[in-house]
Amino acid sequence: MFVVPKVLVNDDGSLGTPNDVQCLSIEHKLGIHASPTCVMAYGQSQGAVGYLVGEPNRGLEYMFVMMNAARLSVGLEGYAVAERAYQQALDWAGTRIQGKPPGVRQEGPAPIVHHPDVKRMLLSMKSQTEALRALTLYTAWQLDLGAQHPDELARARAQARGDLLIPVVKACSTETGIELASLGIQIHGGMGYVEETGAAQAYRDVRITTIYEGTTAIQSNDFAGRKLARDRGESMGALIADMRAELQALQIDHPAVMSARDASLAGVEELEQATHSLLQSYAQSPERALAVSVPMVRLAGYVIGGWLLTFSAAIAAHRLANGATDRDFLQGKIASARFYASQVLPQATALARVVATGADGVLDVGEAALSR
């Protein structure tokens, strides 16, 4: 790794001659227009001067320290753009008057938030952004424990869990972030397609997040190979055991929360079976696992998100029962867990089946059969 300044510095600290570094062109990108991407040329005429960062031959090692942090950050970016998209869409849905939604008793037209499908889309955004935020925070907490916990064994366990979850955060927050930014446009209707509302910008900006700092496939291959196969599923097994034990122990007099618990517990079973399937495939040949590694990492994200949302809802129900005053906020947490359990988590079943049986339909296909 080198630092290559635009202008060289004299021995006395004053600015010297320009370095031989030129920007040849600026790319026309789909989004993130505030961050120019350039084609750079170094040393085309007199030769560019660069300064080595750190020690020779340790660049790749340094790069991976940066990359692990960057992956968590880009995951956070995927969530964050979706969060902004939700806030915009919610504001639009509450103020845009159009038609008379079914079941609304007031005279005349009403805001579109009362249409069942608009509410479905908003809840899809709300529940999934909350799941992704919880997943990201949980992972960051594990990494903090891995660095700072006084007990060595606890540090090692937390670090292993954080490492396990980094590709899940990166892959799932960004892939779901794209889906949610697209829903944000949909809630705006035709105005979402016009740049002035900002909905389209979220859709353009978030699209890079599944690509940079390692594509979703790279995250998924890291997850399948380094995070699941290398320790033979030990870190994942520990997480599954914790999720199962906590969900089984959860008892609260609130049917919606208990129903979300049951759905999450079923998801944990599916995740466990899929992990076994994937490890078996990997043992046969890594390719078999890599043909279904993206479905595998997304399955993990959905199930872990369901576990965290269930506990968020349980805490909210407990506080509501004890006279908390922020009732709308707390009801919202229960609404998120309930919607997620009934409309998002069913995807775990589909993905578990893909992990178990989907590899042959990829690996057996030759390049010639793909042609049009």
Added chain:
Amino acid sequence: MFVVPKVLVNDDGSLGTPNDVQCLSIEHKLGIHASPTCVMAYGQSQGAVGYLVGEPNRGLEYMFVMMNAARLSVGLEGYAVAERAYQQALDWAGTRIQGKPPGVRQEGPAPIVHHPDVKRMLLSMKSQTEALRALTLYTAWQLDLGAQHPDELARARAQARGDLLIPVVKACSTETGIELASLGIQIHGGMGYVEETGAAQAYRDVRITTIYEGTTAIQSNDFAGRKLARDRGESMGALIADMRAELQALQIDHPAVMSARDASLAGVEELEQATHSLLQSYAQSPERALAVSVPMVRLAGYVIGGWLLTFSAAIAAHRLANGATDRDFLQGKIASARFYASQVLPQATALARVVATGADGVLDVGEAALSR
């Protein structure tokens, strides 16, 4: 409906004075930049002249004739953009050299098409574009039969099936079109985010298709209300009976095709159960059905697509067994059906569960609980 010319025409046919019609502004849209969208002002000063099209008070009726055709066409647009995106992505994946994919025996780096996840994405695009094309053509054929079949009863049946499927084509080809255009970017990697490859344009252009000529929610509500509930599931029941009978009767000595048949048949069962669930919900209150009508229409699209791809694969297997020479093309048809059965159709299971149990988690939520 009125025609409002830019320039008025004199009695002798020569061009007269400009009409009082002005374009106030051109919108800055996410895509379809070749089709300007304008804010128009009519009659701001002396009054604009318009000419009535057809008879008074029949405008809505005329509009729906236009709209039914437009919905099929926009569905076709969703498929067509995804098809273009596939062709671009396939070309890129076959020529872009990067890394050494697992299982590739050649020396040095190879085209990315050999990476299992790139192949998975390409097969997702190939199989789903073929399913959507088949669905669109099947629907158009039914509408042709509805207009031209010599037998009156056959005309009525075909018209009812065409009417049933128009919202399925519109909703599913456009929603899946967006997903596939996004995969097209992903296959291109970072270059997909740069406008010069064209991958980003597909993603921008296709995004309008779920919005104009009736959003996906409008299609889904039409599907649930006018197409399923109004005839108490009769048209859908006839389609389900046909699909089941044809799939059950299919016998071919080709394990992959028979496996796709089994998966399609399971999908038909799920579609039938979901149709019953939806009709029950609708009978309780239309809102209950409308809270899961988008999952319902997408379920229908996935299952009908699976049925059509299975028959495409069966025809291909038959031709291969009889010495056909276009073997790559025919193997590709079998590859599509097989991939679709194992990696796409599992979504039908998830969606059927959403249709059966997802409505309460939407309808019970008040607007206040959505706030951040």
